[in-house]
Amino acid sequence: MTASPEQHPPGLDLEESVLRPVRGHHAFEACVEQLGTAIRLGVYPLGSALPAERELASRLHVSRATLREAMAALREAGLVETTRGRGGGTVVTLKPRSPSARAAARVSSAKRQDWLDALEFRRVVEPGAAALAAQLELTDVRREQLEQAHDAVAHASRPAPHRQADSRFHLTIAALSESPRLIEAVTSVQSALHEMLLAIPVLETNIAHSDRQHAAVVRAILAGRPDRARRAMEHHCDDTAALLRGLLG
Amino acid sequence: MTASPEQHPPGLDLEESVLRPVRGHHAFEACVEQLGTAIRLGVYPLGSALPAERELASRLHVSRATLREAMAALREAGLVETTRGRGGGTVVTLKPRSPSARAAARVSSAKRQDWLDALEFRRVVEPGAAALAAQLELTDVRREQLEQAHDAVAHASRPAPHRQADSRFHLTIAALSESPRLIEAVTSVQSALHEMLLAIPVLETNIAHSDRQHAAVVRAILAGRPDRARRAMEHHCDDTAALLRGLLG
DNA sequence: GAGTATTGGTCTGAGTTCATACCAATTTTA
DNA sequence: TAAAATTGGTATGAACTCAGACCAATACTC
Incomplete structure (x- = not known):
């Protein structure tokens, strides 16, 4: 922490932590x-x-x-x-784009910092959403929708559609939790994730691995096992985050 | 769709879940x-x-x-x-108010719903923040600040200052996590909690119980035990939530 | 005591955002 | 084919927000 332009103080400033911009832009x-x-x-x-x-x-x-x-x-x-x-x-009319490898270098330090924060936050909220979803009594229609969202990810072979299907899958789980705050949190996190993945080439092996973890999450939710669902999603977030952190520095 | 004014459909509407007001008010x-x-x-x-x-x-x-x-x-x-x-x-110049028992009846159904959601969300983000805090290497100054925030809660005898000290304690843990997103989430949740507690009389026995749980959280964070910190905070949130849900209906 | 720095108080003109009409194009319905 | 319904397109005036400059009060410094 010597070279970095902004160094945080050893102590906490509560007001500095709590007072945030009242709204972003127009x-x-x-x-x-x-x-x-x-x-x-x-x-x-x-x-x-x-x-x-x-x-x-x-x-x-x-x-x-x-x-x-x-x-x-x-x-x-x-x-x-x-x-x-x-x-x-x-x-x-937008066709989903594929990641462009050379975009990764252009990201600012602030954006990088925000991305890392999104990964931390994700590791908290997505497992929470999965646990909550597993804890609720799901209607048949919803169980169907979850499986369908999962199938869509598993069967998407090309990278760009796969990315969209993956987002939809995670958003579906959040929506199943029925918590407006959690849904918003997951949406924001997925948006950040989407940005990151556009700047980073995805490897095939990781997609396969990821899909196995998705399946585990779906099984736990459908079985009504909140703890197992949470842990499965935690593993998934951890592995994705490790990969991304590695490629981002 | 017969008795309740708004009943959720059996299926999920992703867009309905994701599209949220772009900003609340002026x-x-x-x-x-x-x-x-x-x-x-x-x-x-x-x-x-x-x-x-x-x-x-x-x-x-x-x-x-x-x-x-x-x-x-x-x-x-x-x-x-x-x-x-x-x-x-x-x-x-505001002196912290004490809860007024008769305020509880005046809350609208929407507000009640929002409060219940805040409790769900809290159970996800506050334990997450505690775990993250426990996972970081804390400077001596910060360890000191955490213990001080905890002492302030433990030693506040009157209800209103105790409530403020409690908020500060939870915000301190969030700030220790160093995640802007988590800090905002905890702030919003504590704000909702504060509203609820203003509408509900607090019992002394619950305060004592609560303080024991606080102590457990602090110990886990200072000991660098993320899992234990998370679980301790989960218990704390669960107990508070059970109490509040009971008093709210 | 004079000067300076810091604080809240006031004003102005430009840019956004808003609610509310009304117009234009196109499909559905009678 | 004529009328109705639904959709995007346009216009207007009020309210909100902004950045910046300047005024007024108070405390510190010399």
């Missing part, structure tokens, strides 16, 4: 980020339609004018296309 | 909430001075004009007093 930037994230994570896959503007705006607690600015940005960036009239709407 | 309301929370949780105890306006504004990523609106609201509400000139500033 409303329309936040919309772009949230919708862009949802699209890239595969919540809205290629070819699917976004909700109508009026509904999206009310969902995001934002005026339609602001939402439209965001939509314009997404359209500009080539993520979506829009047609009007009844039956029209906005449709996803 | 900037100045958010400032009021954040500063009010910090004061009530005892980050700024009675008689202590808040940072200068210019610094606070930059810390919260908000213009000074907006921050001042928030300050005016806090002043109006009697939480702080302001004097000007060099050496002046804004000082906390």
